[in-house]
Amino acid sequence: MESVPGLESMEDRRKKKIVCQYTKFQHLANHPMCKLITNNPRKRLKRANFTASAQQIHKSLELPDLRPDTPLQSSIDWPPWNQQSQIEIVKDIDGVTSKKSMIKRELHCLTKNMLDKKYPSNYWIRAFHRWISLRGNARSVLDALESTKCLEVNALAQAITTLSLTASKLVLQWIPGHVDIFGNDVADQLAKEGGMMEQIQHNHSYNGAKTLINSALDCHWRQEHPQHNSKDAIHKLSRAEQVTICRLRTGHNRLKHHLFSRFRIGDGPNCPCGANRQDAQHVPQDCPLLDDARLKYWPEPREMNQKLCGSALQLGITAEFIYAPDLTI
Template sequence: MPLEDDECRPSIFADDNAFWIIGDNMKEVVKKAQVMMTQLEHWATSADLEFSPDKTQAMMISNRRIETPEKLTMCGKEVQYVTNARFLGYTVNNKMTGKQHVEQTKNSCIRRMNLLRMISGANWGPKPEFLLEFYTKYIRAKLEYASIISASDCQSTLSKLDTVQNSALRIAYGARKSTPIGFMLSESGLEDLQTRRNMHILKYTSKVWLADKNHPVKSLIVKPGLVYANNQTKKRKNYYVLEKAEELMKNQGMRLNFSEMLSVCNPRRPPPWEVDKLVCETNFEERKAIVPAFLAMKAEKYHGYLEIYTDGPPSFKQNSWQSIKQQSTSFQHRYGCNAFLICTDSKSVVSALKNIHAKNITREVLITCETISKLIDEGSSVVLHWIPGHRGIEGNEAADQEAKDALANGTSVEEFAPTVINNIRSAMQQMRVARAQHIQDVTGNMFALKKTKLQPTKIYSKLSREQIRIIFRLRSGHAGYGVFKARMFGEDGNCSICSVPETREHLLLRCPAHEQQRLEVKRYCRTRNIHLTVETMLGECENIEDSVEMCKLTCSYVSKIKSVI
């Protein structure tokens, strides 16, 4: 396509094409756009193609007051000017804000939420884990589409998407509308959308950081980011994705140096003729007499090779291979040795090196392959061989013991990834832990505070739909007993029999009118040596079996006293 003009920047993906022109004078911009559209018409005619002028749209993007622009034509028809345009699933407006995209995404997801309501009810339907998986795969995936671009939107706009997730959690557990969001997140083990958006930004930043030097993102995003970093007097509310990543890292006490981004890239994949040089063996037969078999194999196939033993993946570090290279040079000069047999008990590492062109190959494997190839190019013969672990092979046992001693002494090992990537990973972990702790602290619920990390509560998977609704509402504290009704609806909060405040503890343990109905629960607690409390009645026992049985007895008790939960 004839989009080689320096002033015209194209974006082409299959049959969705766009180009934009940047300038200070609107008339000049429209004139250049018309010239480009005419060139595209001629190219399409020569290629026996045809553009659709009815689907073609033009948009003027500016913070200034936009006057009525001149007409644009394509194939003899006038091109319509719009204020909102949808490209590759993202809606862009002429002020470069994401309000329209957020509104459209929210409305679309609300329609999808109707499917959740259709397959579940208060007392019937699938378990919460199925409903939450349906939500994450079918609804949340749409909520998070283009979340990297949405990083520049204000928080008040993005928070509109949170209501969709909150509704899904209420449907999954049968919760009341007043249930705290933090408690629902704690029980389900899901992260809030803002935390996930921040995680996506940091993941994308690390991906761009390791991209090739000629990657278009580094020229289109990194360089503008450097200009902004050098102009600290510039103030604005919105941030580009890398500027947002810089802000997130700064909150964790770390910094990003964008000037280093252009000098860091992933190691290249070796060509096929270099891969053929690597000798990786994984077909060593396991036998009872493993030591004699190993000695026979060395004598037959690798006589004269220098043996080097490693302890699985942690030993494949760049410094380790550099030391091997130095040792090979010294042994070559001292003993005339240039053949090495590297033995490891990690079959996955050897298999990865054999399949170096697999799609999911890691950075560590590429660096390892590159370093071994350098040894081979220098005239050395290198064989990487898998051996079964813990079978009495002297060198393998010694390597295993040294690795254990290093871990016990706190010896650090240099990572393959650059320091900035390790810092990003560390920041992501810190953010997850801090956010989970914040959710639990803000909720203030005794069941949420007992959790050490954000994970789903297991008892719900073994309960019926009606039992899930009762237990969840009682655990959240938003159930139909007197104190809750008084707080939410202004009704009388006293027990109709005892004339004391009807709290959750009073309803489950203290009310004398229901003593007969509690006998079955007390009998089970005596049998299993369980201390009867509100926590144990709602599933906080030492093992999952007792927790589930106590929840079932609690639901049976609630149905007997005919309390509306």
């Protein structure tokens, strides 16, 4: 049943929680559990050993060594520059609504005009004396700098604060990438060249370790559920429609057949029409009491597979058909 909606089982969630918590303790050098899991755990009777369970799950998922090189840092209470009036973060450009909906030439013109107007070249020449403008196409970095939760940018935040002391104003301006802005294109090229160089191996941060754990568990889940279709049209529906289609597909619903056969609720499994039992096959396909509604939503006969596993439009029609007679699904 988990393959239909693509949900993790409770066992998989338990494994994820154990490994993430174990990794977190490894990153908390001053926590009592860090010393406990570092030493050889004592075997106890009648009780599952947390360290042994975590190590067993870690081994089964074939995860790399996630021990940290530096302990977890505490987040800063506020971005250091909040008290510095000469620092400004700008994450938009006048006229630029969505990068995907605009052509490259239009983005280039709007960006170039903004740079010439707000940051004229005469100020840029004396950048380290009067005005400083840092440009970048990673808006997520600017979002992280404004947040108090992202620990990875603590060092960058401190560096920006130090840099601001050398200028009367510092602006962190977002610009769209790959729109033929010279300085930005050079930075992209240097980043690509740096990515092709041999990388120094570092131990994983806690967030990086969590990403690896989640990725490994997702891969494990997909291997155990090969029939799951990630491109299923059900993912394009609203939450209520997804619930309806999922209940019809799995048969775990509140129709009379399931309630009576599974929980002995109700007076029997049969449909009020008396023709057959009321289940996920009978209601959308055969029930004579719903012939008028069925003709309204499906003027031409449809197979059950199309109604429950077809396109997003077909699934939406099935959900509307169920809502029409106020059926409790």
